[in-house]
Amino acid sequence: xxxxxxxxxxxxxxxxxxxxxxxxxxxxxxxxxxxxxxxxxxxxxxxxxxxxxxxxxxxxxxxxxxxxxxxxxxxxxxxxxxxxxxxxxxxxxxxxxxxxxxxxxx
Numbered sequence: 001x002x003x004x005x006x007x008x009x010x011x012x013x014x015x016x017x018x019x020x021x022x023x024x025x026x027x028x029x030x031x032x033x034x035x036x037x038x039x040x041x042x043x044x045x046x047x048x049x050x051x052x053x054x055x056x057x058x059x060x061x062x063x064x065x066x067x068x069x070x071x072x073x074x075x076x077x078x079x080x081x082x083x084x085x086x087x088x089x090x091x092x093x094x095x096x097x098x099x100x101x102x103x104x105x106x
């Protein structure tokens with residue numbers, strides 16, 4: 001169950017990363033409030049997952065999901081370029097996430 005919570009925390013982290021830019025340097029109140037709420041929720045969910053999962057694994061998976069999602073949304077929504085280096089980085093991150101999950105006890 002905590003792997004599901006950790007995955008959800010990573011998805012909220014992706015939403016959080018995308019919510020930063022619309023705050024316009026935290027000068028717009030509603031986008032700023034949303035940004036803070038998403039950031040707080042992602043950390044809360046991470047803390048719930050850490051009740052039974054190792055801290056290092058949890059945090060690595062959490063940030064990995066966030067990084068992959070932020071890069072993917074950047075390319076899909078903001079038309080960030082896909083380069084060979086980015087494709088390799090994404091492949092390595094995803095491989096690391098799979099390996100971390102496969103080798104974590106319990």
